[in-house]
Amino acid sequence: MGNAFLNRTVDGFLKIGAVGASKVAAEETYDCLKKGPSRFPFWKFSKDKLEDALRKICKEGVYWGTTAGVYVGMEYGVERMRGTKDWKNAMLGGAITGALISAASGHRTDKVIGNAITAGAIATAAEFINYLT
The missing domain is CATH 1.20.5 (Single alpha-helices involved in coiled-coils or other helix-helix interfaces)
Structure with missing residues (x-):
């Protein structure tokens, strides 16, 4: 992006946001498999459950990403103001x-x-x- 502050903030948002989204995706997959019949676990998987899972994945990814982006940006800003790492x-x-x-x-x-x-x-x-x- 041409700006070190923005580069670091966006990088932190994307990387840690992906971690948060992956965490929820794994949890939702486990819950789906655990609740379904043992032989055909996807029979009880509905469109509503899928939409709910996607909503949770996006929400958690954005929350983790935002937190990481703010942290990386603040740490970089403090480093620049203090002039030391x-x-x-x-x-x-x-x-x-x-x-x-x-x-x-x-x-x-x-x-x-x-x-x-x-x-x-x-x-x-x-x-x-x-x-x-």
């Missing part, structure tokens, strides 16, 4: 992302702060694990 960028990017996603979901202040702390901690842990490998 270290674990603190992941921590701040995760905290900002947790707060933004939580606030956009309509949570109260206490929940927003808790989600910001949690997301910052997860991002920092992931960054430390990444350094170990």
Whole structure:
């Protein structure tokens, strides 16, 4: 796209969105096979079930992708503002992302702060694990 910020954000959205969609697709497939008769599992698979599964897949893919895109964008923005590449960028990017996603979901202040702390901690842990490998 010609812009490093947009490139990273869109890349994060697409990659992690695909992971989220794949997760739900696997869950829905398992549920379908589990509920059907053992010999012909697809007999009980209706158009409504398929539409419901596709709706869940798209919703989850967009949610995971949006969260990842916001995180990647925030981490990159913090890195550019600070002028250094270290674990603190992941921590701040995760905290900002947790707060933004939580606030956009309509949570109260206490929940927003808790989600910001949690997301910052997860991002920092992931960054430390990444350094170990």
